[in-house]
Each structure stands twice: as structure tokens, then as C-alpha cells.
Amino acid sequence: MSSPGSDARRAPRTRVSPRRTPRQERSRATVERILEAGEQVLAEHGYEGASTSRIATTAGLSPGSLYQYFPHKDAIVLSVLERYSDQLVAGVTAQMTGQFEQPAPVIVRATLATLLDGLDVEPQFLRAAIVHGPQLDDGRALRVFEDRIGELVLAYLTTRREELRPDVSLPTAAWMLVRTVEHLTVRYLLDRPPIPRDLFLGELTQMSLNYLRGTT
Amino acid sequence: MSSPGSDARRAPRTRVSPRRTPRQERSRATVERILEAGEQVLAEHGYEGASTSRIATTAGLSPGSLYQYFPHKDAIVLSVLERYSDQLVAGVTAQMTGQFEQPAPVIVRATLATLLDGLDVEPQFLRAAIVHGPQLDDGRALRVFEDRIGELVLAYLTTRREELRPDVSLPTAAWMLVRTVEHLTVRYLLDRPPIPRDLFLGELTQMSLNYLRGTT
């Protein structure tokens, strides 16, 4: 599994105190261990098999300790998914940002490739994220993910406005594109159809570009 | 397919199918009652709330009786989903069949409208089908559905071969199209984005048609 670990967010070093409290360090580490364990358990046993005791054992903790850091099981799962989602968004954002002048096919394909790689994790984990994410926290996690990607797409489409079908509503187009791309990528990874990766990326790029091309 | 299975294998849950072929009328009727109850319970309470006892009660049976007709709970759910899938496929097939000579935008849009209507059932039911279908019987139900629709699409594409991008692989294109159309339709119904139905159908049609248009 290409583990979405190693937390990218480093707390801003505004602290003046040269001394780190070992307490906080330890708590941080424990939270990290729990998230790591949650991710691993999700990847190995899926959402249904991700019991608190399994997570605790994997994290090398007792069941009770989980509840020092998270109010209930789903909060753990949610945190794991959010962490993963944040990473993914960061990756895609990094890919797109500042390359808007590149030729469309280039930037689109590169972005899709980034997404494809980012989603290429343990199938069980991906399935858990896709299937149960929407039910956690009232669907906030997945919605946030799609909204963020949606904003990127919208911003990009806006810069290319004049090349697109004039009749199209940009928000609608973004809505369609984000879900299409997300779902096809996920399905490609989960179902492993007999389509070579390059071909898949090409077709997905084609579909994305053609969708908004002016109708001749 | 939807008929309680011929396959009699027991113990490890490899196959999910009805325990025995009901030969008697009464048995048939009981199976029907169970499926009806299953559908209703799924629609009202979702997959998580679809307990065997709820299904049994709704069917006017005792829990134990369920096991005369189905080897376990998921076999019931699966049968319910298969029944629904069969209906849907039949509807879409009827729509497309014999109208291949109609102008593409017309037939495509009409077909998509049929699908949209067919999927416009109780959200809880749709969600159960989409979310849990793939986990039942190793995803057979959903795969079968998509394969059948895929065959239809493939057949249609074949008749239009010369109008399409020459580089495209038809099976690949069918794979992409089926999943795209299915997912967007489901998401549209479940998430109810602020997109009017007509616009949505138009965009979806556009996306489908444009995807395979020759690259200018």
C-alpha cells in the first residue's frame, strides 16, 4: 500500500519556548499511532472489520486508550479518511497550481495521473473511503474532498472560458467532471478492467476535454 | 438470474443464492413475498436497518422460515437487487432496441432519461444497491447489470463505428460510458445538486456523445 502516512501538516513553529513538553509529544505520537493503525486495519479488514479492539491492538494500545483521543469509533475512521483526503487534495492542487498556461491536454492528463496514483492504495481502504466516507460526519469528509477538487476545476475552467461551449454552466460542468473523474478512477483501480493504464488515462483525458468542447 | 438459484453449494459463502428451487406454487409465492418485503425494508430502513426479523415480519413470516428459501440474509438482499436490476435492464433494453437508426442525440438522451427514471426509487434503496451490491456475492449483481448495459452500448457503438474516433477501443469506450452514466445518474438522484433535470440530461448526453467524437 502506498501509505498515506507521514502527516504533511507541521505545526507552525510560533512557539518561543525551546522546551518541548514530552507529554504533548507523546500524545501526538499516540494519535499518530492510532491513525496509522486505523488506516492499516481499514486496508486489511475494510470498514466492517475495523473494530475498536482491532484498531487498539494494532496500535499497541488498550481499547480504552482510543477514547482518550477520539470520542467514538467513527471519529477515528473519519480522521483517517480526512488525513488521506487532505493529502490527495494537496497532491492534486500542487499538480495543477501555476501550470494553467500549459496546453490543456498536458495539464489535464498530468492531473488525472496524479489522482490515479493518489487513489492507488489498498483496495479495501479505497472501498471503505468511498463507501463509508459519505456516511461519516454527515458526508462532510467526501463532500469537502469533492468541493475542493471542484473549486480547482472551476478555477481552471474559468481561465479557459472562451475555449468552451458557450452554453455550458461552469459549476454544473465542474460537478459533472469531478464526479466522473473520481468515479472512473476508483472503478478502474477497484475492478482492474483489462485496460492499460495509459489508455485509460488517455480516454479519461479525452472525455474530460471533449465534454466541454464547442459543438461543431 | 433472479430466480432462486440452481446452485446448491453449501458451507463457505462463495455463492450467494437461494437455497432451493421452489417447485410448488406456494413456495414461489412465499419467495415472492420475501423479496417484496426485502425491497420494502431496504427502501424504508436501508441496508443497515434491514434485519432478518424485520424482513420476516414484513413478509408475514417467522425469522426461521426465511432460511427455508434463502441460505442467509445476504442472499435475500442479493435477490432483491437482482430483481430490480433485471427490471432496469429490461427497461433500458426496450428503449434502445430497434431504434438504432434514430439520430444519436435523440436515442442517447431518451435512453438516459429511461435510466434516470428507472433509478429514481427510494434513495435508501438506491444507496443500498450501490453501496452494498458490490459486496454481495463478490459483486456479481452489479457486474451483471453493468455488463448487460455494456453489451447494449457496445452493440450501438458498433453500428456507429464510422462516426467515432477511429483510435478508440469500443469495449473500453463502453466500459467508460456505462460507469460514467450510471454513477452520474445515481449521484444526481442521491445528492440532488441544484441542476435542473433537463439540463442534467442535456449535459450527460453531451458528455456521452462528445466523448467519442473525432478529435478535430
Place this chain on the structure above:
Amino acid sequence: MSSPGSDARRAPRTRVSPRRTPRQERSRATVERILEAGEQVLAEHGYEGASTSRIATTAGLSPGSLYQYFPHKDAIVLSVLERYSDQLVAGVTAQMTGQFEQPAPVIVRATLATLLDGLDVEPQFLRAAIVHGPQLDDGRALRVFEDRIGELVLAYLTTRREELRPDVSLPTAAWMLVRTVEHLTVRYLLDRPPIPRDLFLGELTQMSLNYLRGTT
């Protein structure tokens, strides 16, 4: 233990009651076994020690079976307590009813003796009833008990109206008397002060009678 509820009389349950009406003898018997077990566990381990698994084991059942008949643990405890309360009220009622013409000291003392005997159960059980009864079902069980006894007392006082202090409010007097008598009896049984039973009954009778005597 002078077990409350060796008696097979079944009071009609309207309140928190078994989850489904036991139609069959076997169900009836099982409910009975659960209540018996609940009573015994309460008597042996008190409310805090009355875990569902202890009750189930004592009843010779598995934990799950409890929930075929009661929606949750406290419903079992409540039923046990109600059964006991019903018995007690019945006993006291039988004692008082139809003997209103007896000399006051006679009937009062006899009634108090009945109550004292009726409350002379396992201390742990009595304590559980007194301490936790008020917290179950919003205190309904204990309130019902006191209200019923209160009605009896009120009825009796009414027949003796002219012998009592004219300034007294009968409902107030009944309220005072019921709680006084109940509490002193319970405390006498739980704390076992060095007061002979006869003396205690005499004093309690005296207190009850004197309370309402006209102030000379």
C-alpha cells in the same frame, strides 16, 4: 429470603413491559424465570451488581434472550419491582378493606404489621427497591405504590373525619403518614435498631394515631 413473588399471580402489565406479549406457555415461563432471576440477583448483589449477564446466567439463559422479552435492563428491574409492589399493595389492601369499623388502634396496628412483614425481604432487595425504584421509569413505580397506599389511607381517614383534628387537610395528612410509615418501616428493617418488633409497631401506631388527634 422471604421471596416476594413466589406467588404466581400475574398483574396486567401496562407500563414498561415485556417486548412482546408472551402467547405461549414457554414464553410465559421464560419471563417468569427472568423475573425470578432478577429478583434473586437483586437480593444477592444489589442493584449495582445486577448485571444483565448475571441475570441471564441465573435464569439459565443467554444474554441475548433477555432482550426477547425486555427492551433493556432497567425494564427487567422495573418489572421485578412492580411485581413486588403489586403484591405489597394487595396485601395491605386486603388487610384494611372491609374492616373500617374496627377500633382504630386495632386496624392501624394490624395494617402496619402487614406492611412490616411485607417489607421484610432481603435487605439488598429492599434497598435496591427504595434507592433505585425512584430512578426507574421516572419514578413511576414507587409513586404508584405510594399513591395506592395513599388512597387507602385517605379513604380510611375520610370515614373517620369527625374524630380528627378539624384543621387538617386530609390529602396532606395522607401524604405525611404514608411516607412516615413507609420510611420508618424500611429503616427499622434495614438498620435493625435495638427496638423490639412489638414496641416498634406500638410506637408507629401511636405516632400515626396521635398525629391526627384533636389538639386538646
Place this chain on the structure above:
Amino acid sequence: MSSPGSDARRAPRTRVSPRRTPRQERSRATVERILEAGEQVLAEHGYEGASTSRIATTAGLSPGSLYQYFPHKDAIVLSVLERYSDQLVAGVTAQMTGQFEQPAPVIVRATLATLLDGLDVEPQFLRAAIVHGPQLDDGRALRVFEDRIGELVLAYLTTRREELRPDVSLPTAAWMLVRTVEHLTVRYLLDRPPIPRDLFLGELTQMSLNYLRGTT
């Protein structure tokens, strides 16, 4: 056994009292803070909601620190209750002391009023004291309270010996009176029956006085 619930995970309890005499000022202050916090938590959340961590937080301490001053949770609760009981006894004592020559109705009523006011605290706190006090330290706290009040009453009765029923045993009478008065007052405060305060005090006074009046 003093331990509530015969629960095996607790260490055997013999005596429930502060672990050590706090000699230093700071320790004293900390104990005080803990007791204050305990009282507040009891008043706000009742006995069930009075967790050690809640008490620690309220006291501005860590859970572990509690155990520097008290051997276990119930020792804290017990100390809180004892402190309260001491106050109450002091108040009642002050009220009675030195007024033995006042007319009985006056002093009795005044004393009862003092008691009623003293018990008129947060209902949750009162309930905790009444319900759980008896289970702490084998009921020592409540017993001490009642014994002290009992001594007062006994002393008073002794000074009035010749006005009372000659057959009565003074200790028995004191036992009866103390519990009656205590319980009725508590019930009056907790249940808030529709009886005006003045009437209630009058009736309680009446009951107390009449109880020992010579039988005419």
C-alpha cells in the same frame, strides 16, 4: 462490605478516610479544593455523573493527584458529605441549644425550620447524600449525622420527661423522631408536593409533638 457493588476491580476497602493528615498549608488547601469540587460536581451531575476526572478537572487538578489525598473516589464523596453533615448538625445544634425553656411548639418548629432550610440545597446533591451516603463507609456518615441529631433530641426529651407519655422509651422515641423528621423533610424538598411550606412545617411540628403526648 463498604464497597458498593462488590466489584472486584477495586481494592478491598476497610476504612474510608483521607489517606493522610494534611499537615502543610498547601495540602490543606488542595484537599479543600477537592472537596469544593466534589460538592459542586455532585450538585451539578449527581452521584452517577461524579467521575473522578470531572472532580479533578473542576478542582484544577489531574486525576492522579486526587489519589495523593484520598484513597479512592468514594472517600472524596464521603468527605464531602461529612462536611455537609457537620454544617447541618452545627446549625441545628445552635438552634436548639440554650432554648430548652422556650415553649415546645416554638422550639420544635424553629428547629424543624432550620433543618428544612439546611436541607434545601441542590436536589441532585441532596439525592446523592440520601441515596449513596448509606452505602459509603458502611453508612457511617449518615449514621453519625442521625446519631448527633438524635443526641440533641434525646437531651431535649429528657428535659421534658414529665410531659411525655410515661410508657415511652426515650431512645426509641428519639430514633423514631429523627428519622421521621429527616425523611419527611427530604421528601418534601425532593418531591415538591403541593403543600405550602408553612403548612408542612406546622404538620411536621404537630406530628412530632403529638407523638409523645400522653394518651388521653
Place this chain on the structure above:
DNA sequence: AATGAATGAGTTTTCATTCAT
């Protein structure tokens, strides 16, 4: 003295499945 992370046995409850009747 103080901290607070960690413990872990124990709680109530659920529900697919079985089997005696």
C-alpha cells in the same frame, strides 16, 4: 507533588442463525 497517559475488566445491547417442537 503533580501529571496525565494508559489500563482493562466490565458493561449493555444486537442480530444472523439454529433447532426443538
Place this chain on the structure above:
DNA sequence: AATGAATGAAAACTCATTCAT
């Protein structure tokens, strides 16, 4: 065929207490 009582493993979660720092 049908019943429905019984099962029992598993789940999520709590909290008084301990102990390394």
C-alpha cells in the same frame, strides 16, 4: 413447512485506578 425461542459471539464504550516521568 413453519415456528419463534434461544443462542452467543461480538460490538462500542466507561472509568476508577495506576505508574512512569
